[in-house]
Amino acid sequence: MSITREKIIELGESLIRSKGYNAFSYQDISSELGIKNAAVHYYFPTKENLGTSIVRTNIQRFEEMTGNMNSRGFDEWHQLETFIKIYTKSHREQKLCIVGSLGPDINTLSETTQAELRKMSEIILKWLTDTLSNGREKALFSFKEEPQLKALLIISSLIASLQLARLINKIEYKSFCMAIMEDLRPQKRGDVELDK
Amino acid sequence: MSITREKIIELGESLIRSKGYNAFSYQDISSELGIKNAAVHYYFPTKENLGTSIVRTNIQRFEEMTGNMNSRGFDEWHQLETFIKIYTKSHREQKLCIVGSLGPDINTLSETTQAELRKMSEIILKWLTDTLSNGREKALFSFKEEPQLKALLIISSLIASLQLARLINKIEYKSFCMAIMEDLRPQKRGDVELDK
DNA sequence: TTGCGAACTTACTTAGTAGTAAGTATATTT
DNA sequence: AAATATACTTACTACTAAGTAAGTTCGCAA
Numbered sequence: 001m002s003i004t005r006e007k008i009i010e011l012g013e014s015l016i017r018s019k020g021y022n023a024f025s026y027q028d029i030s031s032e033l034g035i036k037n038a039a040v041h042y043y044f045p046t047k048e049n050l051g052t053s054i055v056r057t058n059i060q061r062f063e064e065m066t067g068n069m070n071s072r073g074f075d076e077w078h079q080l081e082t083f084i085k086i087y088t089k090s091h092r093e094q095k096l097c098i099v100g101s102l103g104p105d106i107n108t109l110s111e112t113t114q115a116e117l118r119k120m121s122e123i124i125l126k127w128l129t130d131t132l133s134n135g136r137e138k139a140l141f142s143f144k145e146e147p148q149l150k151a152l153l154i155i156s157s158l159i160a161s162l163q164l165a166r167l168i169n170k171i172e173y174k175s176f177c178m179a180i181m182e183d184l185r186p187q188k189r190g191d192v193e194l195d196k
Numbered sequence: 197m198s199i200t201r202e203k204i205i206e207l208g209e210s211l212i213r214s215k216g217y218n219a220f221s222y223q224d225i226s227s228e229l230g231i232k233n234a235a236v237h238y239y240f241p242t243k244e245n246l247g248t249s250i251v252r253t254n255i256q257r258f259e260e261m262t263g264n265m266n267s268r269g270f271d272e273w274h275q276l277e278t279f280i281k282i283y284t285k286s287h288r289e290q291k292l293c294i295v296g297s298l299g300p301d302i303n304t305l306s307e308t309t310q311a312e313l314r315k316m317s318e319i320i321l322k323w324l325t326d327t328l329s330n331g332r333e334k335a336l337f338s339f340k341e342e343p344q345l346k347a348l349l350i351i352s353s354l355i356a357s358l359q360l361a362r363l364i365n366k367i368e369y370k371s372f373c374m375a376i377m378e379d380l381r382p383q384k385r386g387d388v389e390l391d392k
Numbered sequence: 393t394t395g396c397g398a399a400c401t402t403a404c405t406t407a408g409t410a411g412t413a414a415g416t417a418t419a420t421t422t
Numbered sequence: 423a424a425a426t427a428t429a430c431t432t433a434c435t436a437c438t439a440a441g442t443a444a445g446t447t448c449g450c451a452a
Contacts, residue, residue, distance in 0.1 A: 020300050041410080041412080046410075103356075104296065117363060149375055152357065153353055167299055175345060198399080
């Protein structure tokens, strides 16, 4: 594969996750990479094309990650920890995740990019649903909601907290993520609060 | 106040919440209202100006709502229910909330609009933190996290679930919101699951 | 009735956007 | 050596965006 092509995808993703899809231009990419506008069009004829490729790359990356975790025998707790690390890394970079940045722009994306984004969301939701479900069966997790609903609650929290962390300084992202993990921990001893 | 001015704010807000800030134009507004481009500039010289006014209007509306609830003596449970209804209404309209739609675009907004958006986020977070805190003292709510952390978890869930609901059809928004309320309900009988 | 301000329109500028057609340099194959 | 493909650049088109200056209409106050 072409190295320029890969750089365009990487930079495009970065721009989407920090400025949003409708705020970045081919100029942003070409000037940053020291090439001309038309060179970007050489690899990605249209912006829709680039957007779709970026989402596809992210789907691929996600599936590689979950595949790796399975083949390495990570248990569900470990898998969830690894998944959440994606978000803490995004937070350090002051960026959103792809779903959280493209989601609000869904109505302005082409049909194909929309479809790819929906696909990505569903893949992530399905993975987390299955992971929670399996983890609960093994007593690694404890929660009372349906796994899909719980998955949705967790994903939503992760997505929007990245957005909110850029708005409100006093947010401690780490403790936020730890609260999500803690909530799932079993042996809660009846959920009774100790007096203070 | 001018009725045209109000219509512009209302329509601008609607456009932001469905297409995003960087995807809507003065043309969108003028053509919809049957006026000319320059007429919008007459009321709001710049787009930054319009954006800031829209956020300010939302802050005002939120503070009126919480003020009303307090003066009418709503208890904390009732207040939270009313707050969540804002989001179920947004969901029915297939729109995001202002924070959820402008948040991802924060880096492309003017300093003043940014400041106003941050202010709005902080006002909402503070209100929910206080409501959760007071409600727990009265034993209307039960949760083990710090009130601010719990508030953040709930707000994040609400914001991003609006985004995700437009991506994934199978999401039942109502049960999602109910799960958030249920999670706060006291007398959980030790949080032990019944065998199935 | 005249003057004036509010609420616009007309007609424009400037700047940035995606996108394209045609050309060029370089490396690789035939 | 000639042909071809890759990876671009040059130079542009068409369009849309925000924003502005100057003019118009109309109701109301002096």
